[in-house]
Amino acid sequence: MxxxxxxxxxxxxxxxxxxxxxxxxxxxxxxxxxxxxxxxxxxxxxxxxxxxxxxxxxxxxxxxxxxxxxxxxxxxxxxxxxxxxxxxxxxxxxxxxxxxxxxxxxxxxxxxxxxxxxxxxxxxxxxxAAGEGKDLVGIYxxxxxxxxxxxxxxxxxxxxxxxFNLDWSYYLRTDKAVKTGYAGFAWDQAAFERKVAAAEVQLAALDHEPMTLEPGGYRVYLAPVAFADYVGMLGWGGFGKKSHETKQTTLLKMIEDGAKFSPAVTILENTKDGVSSNFQGDGFIKPDQVVMIENGAYKECLISPRSAKEYGVPTNGASGFEAPESVEIKAGDIPMDEVLTRLDTGIWINNVWYLNYSDRPGCRITGMTRFACFWVENGKIVAPINVMRFDETMYRALGENLIGLTNEQEMILDAGTYGGRSTGSERVPGALIEDFTFNL
Amino acid sequence: MFETVEQHFKEVAPAADFCSLRLVSELRESVQVRQGVLQPVSTGRDAGAMITVLDQGGMGYAATSDLSRNGLAQAVKQAMAWAERSRGKSVIDFTRVVVPVPQGEYVSPVERPWSEMPLTAKIDLLKAECEKLKTDDRIVDWSAYLVHTGTDQLYLTMDGGRVMQRFSFIVPGIGVTANEGSETVSRNFGGFDLGRQGGMEVLDRIEFTKQSETLTREVLELLTAPNCPSGTMDVLLESNQMYLQIHESIGHPLELDRILGDERNYAGTTFVTMDMLGSYQYGSELLNITFDPTISEEFATYAFDDDGVKAKKEYIIRNGILERALGGATSQARAGKPGVANSRACSWNRQPIDRMANLNLEPGDSTMDEMVGAIEAGVYMKRNNSWSIDDSRNKFQFGCEYGRVIKNGEFGEVVKKPNYKGISATFWRNLRMVGDRDTFEVLGTPNCGKGEPNQAVRVGHATPAAVFAGVDVFGGA
Missing domain, CATH: 3.30.2290.10 (PmbA/TldD superfamily)
Structure with missing residues (x-):
């Protein structure tokens, strides 16, 4: 073509x-x-x-x-x-x-x-074949x-x-399921079977009486997919130049009050290592990287050509929506095999769901736990939990309450297909967070 | 184009149990003025066709923007191949699905067509509205816009079914944002909650040119208002919040494909089970929910759904009791339960699935004054700005742009960031009062998301304001 x-x-x-x-x-x-x-x-x-x-x-x-x-x-x-x-x-x-x-x-x-x-x-x-004897639901x-x-x-x-992007879940019963994705450019049956095997392990862990937790503050581990969704909310009006100039950015307290995240948090648009195109709709070429948050402090906006002209600054090749397409969150120093131990007692959250701002200038985000989430005691998985609603400001979760990020990142290829198949991606670690607020 | 495609379809239709063609041609136009500056105007034509084949129990589809005879023949070939691959491996033996041979047409009621108003007149109208919005230095962003879509849709079946439907959709909107220090608040009119069918006369009906004064006054009130109080209390929800409450905690849970599990990997499951249909106490006796494709200006009114099934009004919940789910012909065959004509696709390149279409709360008999007067301690909330609900459509939390305390039956101070949370399965049982016709509004949203591959469709919700007792209310951070 x-x-x-x-x-x-x-x-x-x-x-x-x-x-x-x-x-x-x-x-x-x-x-x-x-x-x-x-x-x-x-x-x-x-x-x-x-x-x-x-x-x-x-x-x-x-x-x-x-x-x-x-x-x-x-x-x-x-x-x-x-x-x-x-x-x-x-x-x-x-x-x-x-x-x-x-x-x-x-x-x-x-x-x-x-x-x-x-x-x-x-x-x-x-x-x-991977669905034989199980309840597999999803899309290829x-x-x-x-x-x-x-x-x-x-x-x-x-x-x-x-x-290709196979986005699927194995269901155990009612809303208890393990969500998994296998995406790439060439099918590797061994890699697929490893994904299936890992999902089967979690499926077995789900097969216990679920616990219902009371609302309150809990120590949590947000696995990379969940952490990507939580931080991904900043893509909705957080980073754009227009949202900053019109004071609608959800990072307003960073701009007006000097609020910061933990120095462990660095977020960038990493076009060079993503899977999207390197050009945008007005013909500008995107730089390899644009660092939006560096060591917890706001650094750069995503600037579309239109905003560049309106506010008298150079464009950095952002699309009209001024939202990132190839997000990277830098890794931290928590070894992946120590996550359970470091979590000690709290909630292991593999997936979150239906996030929205409950206070945009306060950067407070509400959402639900979903799929395989577990109660952990003394570094051991005890039981799956029934779904919980959280409502927490990002300044607390990524600020004073951030214990740390894992030292490995996961590359997540967006399975979205609204209008057409997405070429967005996220490269993110997992996050250990203290006193994460659940309200329902 | 339509006649040519119709002829091509006759020529390429395969030797299969069933084959249909759904041709969609849309002309989308948008005009927006922001801070007095006309934003880039856009006009787009999206046209394509989907071929669906049922054969020997299998089903397959293929969609293409190549509407030539050869393009459609290729699509038929691909749809046949997928029908063969799915034979004996599908969730249902498709020979069990009864497919209609529909005949009919539908045209949106339009008094003043979009195309008859010159572009310059639309720009002037929006500029005039925009100018009214900058009333204070603290107002930092403001805009007014119109989006129009004309959709022509032809549905054909190989055995002579033919349905032609022509829609005119309009989405008007006005928005204003104010800031002081680290606080920013917005007020909006229309946009994602006020889609209608019709032409420019819709602007008169919704009093588009009379909104600016209220919006600018309220956004400045919010800037200095205290946070919404916290506690368990009554809430009076305006119709432009009720539509969202109905959508998320009645509409989605009752979709039959969710009950059947199709959406569990993406949009989610539901707390509703098959055994609840016909007997479950969903809400108080005041709750009457209808699937109603007969309100002419409502966003998702149509004569036939995208599987060619004739649409008619049905009670979904009557006097609080759940009567039926929202499921089209395929879901009804799978479930063995009655449904409605709601199998719908967002465009030519997606398969129909169970959607809400128009889902309405029938008006009650309480006036607005009576509802306010009946509240000892509570909050009035209007215009949704935050929505979240769990994957079983049970635990929800919603927020609004504007709130007012109600004390001893009278309106009190304005409060910002009113939020409330609850559980669908019990929330509607606390429906205490339902507003009358004077509080009833026809609303609709253009972007209800669901399905794999993903689809955003137009849905309509007509609803009065209503009062709920014992709701968990709170404010901002």
């Missing part, structure tokens, strides 16, 4: 007149999706989709639009020409945009992924994901990735 997209960009370039410029984005995927429930197939199918966007610019006036593509050049050229005409017709009616900023320096890049995916039937057979998503950028100045960028 790379040459196809570039060909359409050339076609559009030929359609420009006067001082017109365009920027254009492409996104596509060819995906197999198979849902499972009770170790049987619920909904299996295939999706092929392609979208192309255009922002037509004349001076400081511009208008944007998108269209699905068919893959047939004549039809797609017709649709794009029609879209271009529609946008051109709008321009005289629009005011100049004081915050328009797009890349004018040509930076063409290419990130090509190799297709080493398993045959769908083979993957299906292996997953169904696999295929190619592509993205591109082009402009009439001659810049061309392309990204392709061929990945």
């Amino acid at each position: 790379q040459s196809y997209f570039y060909g359409l960009a050339d076609f559009l370039t030929g359609k420009l007149s006067g001082n017109e410029v365009f920027t254009s984005g492409y996104s596509g995927e060819t995906s197999d999706f198979v849902r499972f429930n009770q170790s049987r197939i619920r909904q299996p199918g295939h999706v092929e989709q392609q979208y192309m966007s255009i922002d037509l610019i004349d001076g400081q006036r511009h208008a944007g639009g998108f269209s699905t593509l068919t893959g047939m050049v004549e039809e797609d050229q017709r649709r794009l020409a029609e879209l271009l005409d529609d946008l051109r017709g709008k321009l005289p009616n629009l005011p100049e945009d004081p915050h328009l900023l797009y890349a004018t320096e040509v930076n063409s890049t290419e990130q090509l992924g190799e297709n080493r995916l398993p045959d769908p039937e083979e993957a299906l057979a292996r997953i169904l 998503a696999a295929g190619g994901v592509t993205g591109g950028f082009a402009n009439s100045l001659g810049q061309r960028n392309w990204f392709s990735s061929h990945s």
Whole structure:
């Protein structure tokens, strides 16, 4: 599709007149999706989709639009020409945009992924085999994901990735289950079997009478997936330049009151080691890394081109949402094999669920424990717990109450598929936290 | 496009037990003015088709944006392949699912079409609203916006079924944010809770141009207001909080695919079990919940669901007793229980699953004054801004933008960050008063998330305000 997209960009370039410029984005995927429930197939199918966007610019006036593509050049050229005409017709009616900023320096890049995916039937057979005698529920998503950028100045960028993501749970009964993910670029049956075996161990640990805990403060271990979700909430309005300038950032107390997290906390957008594309929708190339929190203190915002123009600062290649896509939280010094001992007595939380801010400027987050979470006494797992609601400010959890982070990180590939398959990722350690507040 | 695709489908339909095509063509447009500056305008056309095949007990689908004869033929081939792979390995033998041969059409009621108002007039309207919002130096961000989606959807079956539905969806919104030091508060009107079907006349009905004064006054009140008090007390929930309460703690728990376990890996399970259907005391006798696709301006009104089943109003909970779950034809066949026509997909590239559509609380007979007057000690809350509930849809915690203390039957001081928590299975039994028609509002959200692969769909909730007794209330950090 790379040459196809570039060909359409050339076609559009030929359609420009006067001082017109365009920027254009492409996104596509060819995906197999198979849902499972009770170790049987619920909904299996295939999706092929392609979208192309255009922002037509004349001076400081511009208008944007998108269209699905068919893959047939004549039809797609017709649709794009029609879209271009529609946008051109709008321009005289629009005011100049004081915050328009797009890349004018040509930076063409290419990130090509190799297709080493398993045959769908083979993957299906292996997953169904892993579900034999158990209650497996979840989804297998696999295929190619592509993205591109082009402009009439001659810049061309392309990204392709061929990945799979098996996101599944083994259920024991009611809401007691072990959630596991196996994602990557080539199926490694031995690695998959290790994931299955680890889940089976936890499934056995779940097979005890669950404990119901009273609300209160507990020492907890947030395993990497849970910790990624908790800290991931900062991506929702915490790091963006616009949210800082309009005082809507959930890290407002850092900005206004000088509040800090523990020096053990460093959070960055690590594009270099992530699996997303290194370019954004206005044609800017992302730096390898942007450090948002360094040793507990706020350092840098994610700055989209639009915010850059509005607030008079350089962009660092953030998307319009100014949210990270390749998050890394630096590891700490707690050996993974000492976590149970260091937790001593408290709650081992593998997964959290349905997080939301209960006080945005206070950075207080509520959410639930979910799946396999255990009560631990004297460094030993005693019993699974019934789900608990927490409501805790991040300043306490990552500040005075943070005992430490594990010395190993886990790479988590986002299984999200809203609109299309996500290429987001998180590389995070686990976290030991004292006096974590549960309220229901 | 529709006629051509219809012809192609006739030519490529396979020799299978059943095959359908669902063609969706959407035109999305958005206009926003923020701090007096027009944000980038956007227009987009999203068109594609999904082929679904049932054959010898198996099921498969394929979706494509290539609507040529060849593109659809490829999709049929892929759907057939998945039907074959799933044969004998599916959660249900699909020969047991009764598929209708529907005939019909639906068109959203539109008095003043979106397309007939020039873009410049929309910009001027939003600029005028935006200008009214910056009334104080402490107001740090403000905006007004309109999002419109025109959706044309054609459903065909290989045995002659044909349903054409044309929708016009509009989402208006206004937001204002104020700050002082390390405190920031917001007030919003519309946006994620006020989606409707219709045209520009919706703006008149919701009094879009009359909201700014209330929003700016209230956001400044909140900036200096004390935190919401803590304790167990009555709450009076405005309709724009009730819609969320219904959505999360009645709608989702009653989805039949959750009861059947499909969503356990992602959206979650439910505390509701099959044996509760028909007898469970879900709430007090004042609780009457309907699945109602007949309110013309409501967001998820339609004539047929995405499996071609004709939609009609059904009581889900009557006088507090749970009568039926929210499940489409496939879930009904799997469960052996009655449901509703709610098998829906977010677009052409996702399979239909059980969704809420319009799920409403029928109005009661209490006026707003009577509800306030009946509260000795409590808090009035409006406009949701925080929502979280466990995976069984039981332990919830919700927050609102604006609160007012109620003492001895009268409104008292304004309070910020009103939050409350509870348990679905018992919360609705404490429903003490239900507002009358004057407190009833037609609301709807464009982004209810669920499903694997993930889908965000439009749902409607029409509801009055209501009073609950003995609720655990608290404020901010």
